[in-house]
Every structure is written in C-alpha cells, then in structure tokens.
Amino acid sequence: MKKLLSLVVIIVMVSCKSKAVLAESVATNVIESDKIIKSHYNNKFDFSTLYIRASARYEDEKNTQNVSADIRIKKDEKILVNIRFLGITMAKALITPTSVKYYEILGKKYFEGDYATLSQWLGTDLDFNKVQNLLIGQALDNLNDSKYAATIIDKLYKLDDVKDANTKKTYFFEAENFLLKKQEFSQPLQERMLQISYPEYQKLSDKIVPLNFSIEANQKKGKTNIDIDYKNITFNEEFSFPYSVPDGYERIYIN
Numbered sequence: 001m002k003k004l005l006s007l008v009v010i011i012v013m014v015s016c017k018s019k020a021v022l023a024e025s026v027a028t029n030v031i032e033s034d035k036i037i038k039s040h041y042n043n044k045f046d047f048s049t050l051y052i053r054a055s056a057r058y059e060d061e062k063n064t065q066n067v068s069a070d071i072r073i074k075k076d077e078k079i080l081v082n083i084r085f086l087g088i089t090m091a092k093a094l095i096t097p098t099s100v101k102y103y104e105i106l107g108k109k110y111f112e113g114d115y116a117t118l119s120q121w122l123g124t125d126l127d128f129n130k131v132q133n134l135l136i137g138q139a140l141d142n143l144n145d146s147k148y149a150a151t152i153i154d155k156l157y158k159l160d161d162v163k164d165a166n167t168k169k170t171y172f173f174e175a176e177n178f179l180l181k182k183q184e185f186s187q188p189l190q191e192r193m194l195q196i197s198y199p200e201y202q203k204l205s206d207k208i209v210p211l212n213f214s215i216e217a218n219q220k221k222g223k224t225n226i227d228i229d230y231k232n233i234t235f236n237e238e239f240s241f242p243y244s245v246p247d248g249y250e251r252i253y254i255n
C-alpha cells in the first residue's frame with residue numbers, strides 16, 4: 001500500500017476548469033531539432049503558485065486504486081499533495097528540491113528520504129524539477145542540455161537523444177504549438193522503460209496545460225499504469241503548505 005500511495009502522490013496531475021480541447025496539427029516537413037526545442041519552450045508559462053484538483057487511477061499486477069488529490073505547488077520550491085479516497089485523506093506528501101516526505105494514515109507509517117527510491121520505482125532518474133515539469137506538461141529533462149536527431153513519426157516531430165549512451169530518451173511533439181505528446185525513457189541493460197503520454201491540452205487564460213496524461217512503467221518486477229484526469233487548476237493564489245506527521249506514526253526505510 002505504501003508504494004501505491006507514494007507513487008500516486010508524486011505523479012497526480014494538473015487540471016483544468018473545462019474540457020475544451022486545444023486544436024493540434026500534424027507534422028509534415030522535417031525541421032531542425034533546435035527549432036522544435038525552442039518552439040516547445042515557448043509554451044512555458046510563468047506562475048508563482050498552482051492549486052490543483054485531480055483524479056487518478058493506479059494499476060499494477062496486484063492492485064487497482066482510484067483516488068483524488070489536492071495539489072499545491074510553489075514554483076521551484078515545494079509541492080504538497082493530499083491523497084483522498086471517498087473523500088477521506090489517505091496520505092499526504094511534501095516534495096522539495098532536497099527531500100521527499102509522506103505519511104499514510106491507514107498503516108500509520110511515514111517516510112523521509114530523497115529521490116532515489118522514487119527513481120527506482122518508476123525506472124528513471126527523478127528530481128524536483130522533473131516532477132514539476134511532469135505536472136505542467138513539459139519535457140522532464142532540459143532539452144537544451146543534449147543533442148537530438150529530428151524525424152517525423154506517426155505525424156509527430158520526434159527527437160532522439162544522441163548523447164546519452166546509457167539511457168535512450170525520446171520526445172514527441174505536435175506541430176501547432178509543439179506541445180509534448182509523449183516522452184519515453186528506456187534502459188535496455190536494466191530492462192526498464194518509462195512512457196508518459198499527454199493526449200489532450202487546454203488553453204486556460206494565456207497558459208496551455210494538459211487535460212490528462214498516462215504513465216506506463218515497465219521493469220523486471222512488473223508493469224505499472226497510472227491514468228490521470230485533471231479537474232481544476234487555479235493560478236497565483238496565496239495558500240499555506242501544512243505538513244506534519246501525526247504522533248505515534250512509525251518511520252519506514254525503503255531499500
């Protein structure tokens with residue numbers, strides 16, 4: 001249960017007030033990778049805080065769980081997630097650039113550590129910036145830090161990382177606003193693969209945000225699927241980030 005809740009806590013996603021899908025275009029002519037990257041980052045929106053409500057479905061080979069979540073983000077500083085089941089708080093997490101903390105009410109357990117455990121569970125290296133990028137529909141990595149080969153696959157612009165020999169990284173973009181449609185990370189030697197897909201986006205004021213996304217993680221130990229629907233998002237409000245482990249909870253250590 002602790003792995004299920006902690007995974008859902010980290011990846012539950014941003015939401016929107018309505019379901020008007022943003023129009024997209026298909027890629028027809030190959031262009032340089034630098035132009036694709038620059039156009040993708042033109043979609044970045046500035047914010048100080050985000051308040052999010054979302055729903056998520058988690059499934060692995062042993063469990064299936066539907067939950068809701070309230071998410072508070074202070075840009076580049078912290079993310080607070082409150083996971084609920086049938087309206088009852090089941091877990092809470094606080095994520096910062098240096099630490100990952102969460103507690104679960106059902107088992108009265110809590111965890112305090114870094115990103116190593118989360119990275120191992122999902123099969124790719126994670127840090128605060130990558131989690132934050134995941135929540136706003138941006139490429140996990142800084143695309144300006146590597147070299148890419150550009151092609152067109154299935155009417156999408158495809159970027160293949162030609163620099164990292166240990167991890168294969170691939171990104172797919174539509175052609176209207178160069179929105180990220182899919183990103184894939186694979187480590188063949190470790191038999192690990194992570195795929196994140198963004199089927200639809202919406203423009204909310206002057207900001208483009210995902211409407212939904214899905215995660216598929218394959219490792220030796222099994223397969224994990226997470227599907228996210230976005231319900232509501234509010235920008236630049238003032239709110240607190242309350243997090244305190246209740247008395248009597250047992251700290252757990254995960255290898």
